[in-house]
Amino acid sequence: MTDVDHERWSEDLAAYLLGALEPERAEAIARHADGCERCRAELRWLTPAAQALPEGVRRMEPPPELRARLMAEVEADAARSASQAEPPRASELDRRRPSWLARLGAGPMGLRPVAGVAAAILVVAAIAGFALGGGLGSGADGGGESTIAAGRAPGVTATMVNEGDSGTLRLANVHQLPDGKVLEAWVQRDGEVEPVRALFVPDRDGRASTRLPGMDGVEAVMVTAEPKGGSEQPTGEPLITISL
């Protein structure tokens, strides 16, 4: 290969390392470098410079909820791998289907979003420890958010923020969960409750949050306490229900 030929490849090596080449050109460079010792040597020399770039970024602390969500998902995966349990048959699922699912199908049981909130939909949740008590009612006062307490437990505030076609559900004042339990989010769409595969746990301050992808057409969001690893169907009453 002549020096001119090499130069044609060499001049793109920096862009290659910075991810600034069109995919076809990047693939061509990679193939060429496989057989070109000069290019490989240049890449070996320059690679640490490109790898140093993310290390120079201003450091930010990730929120603890991110770790909690990741670990909940990872532990759920590990538990599933370990159990290798066959999914229950449909008839078993039906038998285990809690009565509140039927109630959801019959009509909204949650609370309405506060009117007038555009970008962020702030909604209110009701909670009574781990058992939903009666007497739900709206405490909305026009301030964009309100809390309702029912039963003996202190109220939990739920904030549902829409971000494009996904959302973030943030809970505050959540009691610590019993050992072996995690929070699991569900959505209701066309009257049917669907799993979101969102497992999360409250932090020490009682805050818990999870991302809810694909919120198009969702009528309600529910959170239940489920065994570690999550469930195919909710196994108990919802801790909160949010009608959207």
Add this chain to the structure above:
Amino acid sequence: MEAMTVKRQKAERLADEELMPLIGQKDPEAFAVFYDRHGGAAYSLAYRVVGDRAGAEDVTQEAFISVWRSGARFDRARGSVRSWMLSIVRNRAIDALRTRAAKAPKLTFDDDAILERRPAAERTEEEAMRRETASEVRGALGGLPGEQARVIELAYFGGFSQSEISRMLGVPLGTVKGRMRLGLEKIRGELAEGLA
């Protein structure tokens, strides 16, 4: 609980390369140690690229879960575990940016293109602060001439191709290539000096 703690302590003593096979075997303790070591850098990088907390959380979560689910397919020949992880984060963050850009109204390649293509709702006070310091180059970029730092930033953190950068800055493609190369060479030289 005690067994868990011992397992965690054991994992903490392992090098990244030794954690990878354990993560491949679905060991949550090994994964937790891995996250604790690199989660901060990953989140910071994701935030630097996408520019908002929610987006950075999504990117970081997806990147770490992909490592967990893929059985941690790490190839020693391609550098350190940390560099490999951060390259996954960077690529996912750029994908997220491009997805947003595709959904957003048509944009022009003006000077603040990277910031402008974010949805207005994301422009929080924090974002405003970030905008003020958007041109501030740090770390490895800090010592570079402005024009070299800029092309490298646009490429690495903005996800723009060299042709796009050429159009954006109104300079010939060859100039962009040259600035990228000179910039990386200079950073490399400084790294080598630091090791000497």
